[in-house]
Amino acid sequence: LEAxxxxxxxxxxxxxxxxxxxxxxxxxxxxxxxGAMRELLKRPGVAQARALAQLLARHALALAELGRAxxxxxxxxxxxxxxxxxxxxxxxxxxxAQAQTVCGKHARAAQxxxxxxxxFPKSARRGAAAYNLxxxxxxxxxxxxxxxxxxxxxxxxxxxxxxxxxxxxxxVVAGQDRALAALVPGERERQRIADAxxxxxxxxxxxxxxxxxxxxxxxxxxxxxTCVECHLLIKGLELEPARHDDVLRAHPHF
Numbered sequence: 001l002e003a004x005x006x007x008x009x010x011x012x013x014x015x016x017x018x019x020x021x022x023x024x025x026x027x028x029x030x031x032x033x034x035g036a037m038r039e040l041l042k043r044p045g046v047a048q049a050r051a052l053a054q055l056l057a058r059h060a061l062a063l064a065e066l067g068r069a070x071x072x073x074x075x076x077x078x079x080x081x082x083x084x085x086x087x088x089x090x091x092x093x094x095x096x097a098q099a100q101t102v103c104g105k106h107a108r109a110a111q112x113x114x115x116x117x118x119x120f121p122k123s124a125r126r127g128a129a130a131y132n133l134x135x136x137x138x139x140x141x142x143x144x145x146x147x148x149x150x151x152x153x154x155x156x157x158x159x160x161x162x163x164x165x166x167x168x169x170x171x172v173v174a175g176q177d178r179a180l181a182a183l184v185p186g187e188r189e190r191q192r193i194a195d196a197x198x199x200x201x202x203x204x205x206x207x208x209x210x211x212x213x214x215x216x217x218x219x220x221x222x223x224x225x226t227c228v229e230c231h232l233l234i235k236g237l238e239l240e241p242a243r244h245d246d247v248l249r250a251h252p253h254f
Contacts, residue, residue, distance in 0.1 A: 052079075
């Protein structure tokens, strides 16, 4: 494709650049995709020949994968402004929040997920946006706000997250005592459930259930014991290939 671009006529350049950008994104060659999108967006007449909002959104996603959070956010803002008929607003807003999540910008991502829930109350992906909001609040260290949000979602209900899952999430975020106080009326019943949970944990320890099963507990595990920390490090190395060999030597279990 790049070879064809060097000899292509002007009328064929748009199609070739568009294909190159799409193929590069599929192959996770984000720097090449971003370059192709930048060139495509410079071409005269591109707004008339293509859906400009979609082009800007794809460019924004490439920028996000390269860790350029602010540039990605600006590109999504331009995409939303270019969506003159507002037909893609929900999709663009969802992707915009996703991009900040990919970049690890937790405070900004939480702000955008909250905005998505407010602006698109009937979205089919409301449950996913709600879950992502809670996740980002936790990542930003705002546990109280996360617990409050879960309580609100339990009251209102979410289309694609069962109430049991929300109760479990509240247990993880807020701890057993607060979760029981919020969910179970009556001190006697709360004590009965607390005793049952304690008995369950004793059985889990006795029979080593965690050898095979992942169990929800109200405290977070140390960073070195979680999958998340390693995966974030590995993902970060995509942006710093020069560090890859050094990290591999330091962590041979990778």
